[in-house]
Amino acid sequence: MMKFDFEGVRNFVPSDAFQQLEERLNISYNQLITQSGAGNDFVGWLNLPEEIAPAEVNAVKEVAARLRQQSEVVVVIGIGGSYLGARAVIEALQHHFRSLEQNANAPLVLFAGNNMSEDYLFDLQSVLDKKDYSIIVISKSGTTTEPAIAFRIFKEHCEKKYGKAAARKRIVAVTDRQRGALKQLATQEGYDTFVIPDNVGGRYSVLTPVGLLPIAVAGYDIDALLNGARQMRQQLMVCDSVNDNLALQYAALRNYLYNNGKKMELMVAYEPRLYYFIEWYKQLFGESEGKENKGVFPAGCIFSTDLHSLGQYVQEGERMLFETVISVETARHTLPIPFDEQNTDGLNYLQMRKIQDINQIAELGTRMAHIDGGVPNMRIVIPEISENTLGEMIYFFEFACAIGGYLLKINPFNQPGVEAYKKNMFKLLGK
Numbered sequence: 001m002m003k004f005d006f007e008g009v010r011n012f013v014p015s016d017a018f019q020q021l022e023e024r025l026n027i028s029y030n031q032l033i034t035q036s037g038a039g040n041d042f043v044g045w046l047n048l049p050e051e052i053a054p055a056e057v058n059a060v061k062e063v064a065a066r067l068r069q070q071s072e073v074v075v076v077i078g079i080g081g082s083y084l085g086a087r088a089v090i091e092a093l094q095h096h097f098r099s100l101e102q103n104a105n106a107p108l109v110l111f112a113g114n115n116m117s118e119d120y121l122f123d124l125q126s127v128l129d130k131k132d133y134s135i136i137v138i139s140k141s142g143t144t145t146e147p148a149i150a151f152r153i154f155k156e157h158c159e160k161k162y163g164k165a166a167a168r169k170r171i172v173a174v175t176d177r178q179r180g181a182l183k184q185l186a187t188q189e190g191y192d193t194f195v196i197p198d199n200v201g202g203r204y205s206v207l208t209p210v211g212l213l214p215i216a217v218a219g220y221d222i223d224a225l226l227n228g229a230r231q232m233r234q235q236l237m238v239c240d241s242v243n244d245n246l247a248l249q250y251a252a253l254r255n256y257l258y259n260n261g262k263k264m265e266l267m268v269a270y271e272p273r274l275y276y277f278i279e280w281y282k283q284l285f286g287e288s289e290g291k292e293n294k295g296v297f298p299a300g301c302i303f304s305t306d307l308h309s310l311g312q313y314v315q316e317g318e319r320m321l322f323e324t325v326i327s328v329e330t331a332r333h334t335l336p337i338p339f340d341e342q343n344t345d346g347l348n349y350l351q352m353r354k355i356q357d358i359n360q361i362a363e364l365g366t367r368m369a370h371i372d373g374g375v376p377n378m379r380i381v382i383p384e385i386s387e388n389t390l391g392e393m394i395y396f397f398e399f400a401c402a403i404g405g406y407l408l409k410i411n412p413f414n415q416p417g418v419e420a421y422k423k424n425m426f427k428l429l430g431k
């Protein structure tokens, strides 16, 4: 089970910080649990792990099995909340060099519609010329420009390659129950379609078919993912005391640090496979909290890689940072460092030590140095990276993010600011 360790903030936060925040925490917790806070028509994610219908999960598995059977590649088209959750889980679980693996028993999942790079789309199209593929197109609104452009291109490509009728069996839509251009198109073409519930916003939708379908296609266990989320939900929903509720503790400490000058959170992992999980976290918190001129700025790093780039700043730059480390206790494989007679590189003192141990010692040493340098440190500790622990973390962060938004007295479920760039872009394009 995931643990939360906040020993590393003791030098920065008074021992009565939880008491200081207790009243606001209680209000925020009740607003969320009773679904009475701002944006309360978007809290469907709260009960999702319990309420998702087994028939829905089975339908996801069935369609995933068909796509797996007919495809070498599955292109997942979507952006923001319709993209990052699936990618976070798939990249956390798959082989680091998945695209070079010869004997994988699942299609390679590639992503599109998350940028408007002509070269990216061109290159992907040239890959698809040579592969059998299917498409999952995901958009709640059904009108977002980036995925709409990508879908128009690959729908046409797929129809040319397989013929219109066969292409229809290779395209699956995940969208709103009744609104939007994608829903209309899916109905017209007769695509298999999954619904994004009305009361679940994009960035909270990974445990709906938005995330579950691509994850199942990639060959991962969506029951275990949901189970992890369910276990975390049971913990967080029954316990309204900050002394026992990990998400309340994390939200409270973030809020305290923010109100005391620590305006930026660095989410750190020492496992590169968590890169996209951190991207998912950045969207969740950035889009939820960043409004009304408030909010912790969510940033991310992979250490020790970034210790050789941003590490200098973290250690000695402007003191507006705190750090949350996703700490993974065990690696899947063992790779000891060999003995070398010549020892020219001077590494024999590490001989036969596991690289995972060295990575963990680097983590401990960095943590001590950063705390000494004025960077408060919290840790999310998981025994290993698995569907189960990813499910736990997804629910934990969603819950903490909602509480964090209510502590800041903002609506954590809308994103009015995202419209500003679109307005300008559409005007400039003459829409």
Ligand code: PA5
Pocket: 079, 080, 081, 082, 138, 139, 140, 141, 142, 143, 144, 147, 201, 202, 203, 204, 287, 415
């Ligand atoms: O969290 C959100 O709501 C956004 O990031 C959306 O998911 C993103 O803008 C994509 O929207 P849509 O699914 O409507 O295409």
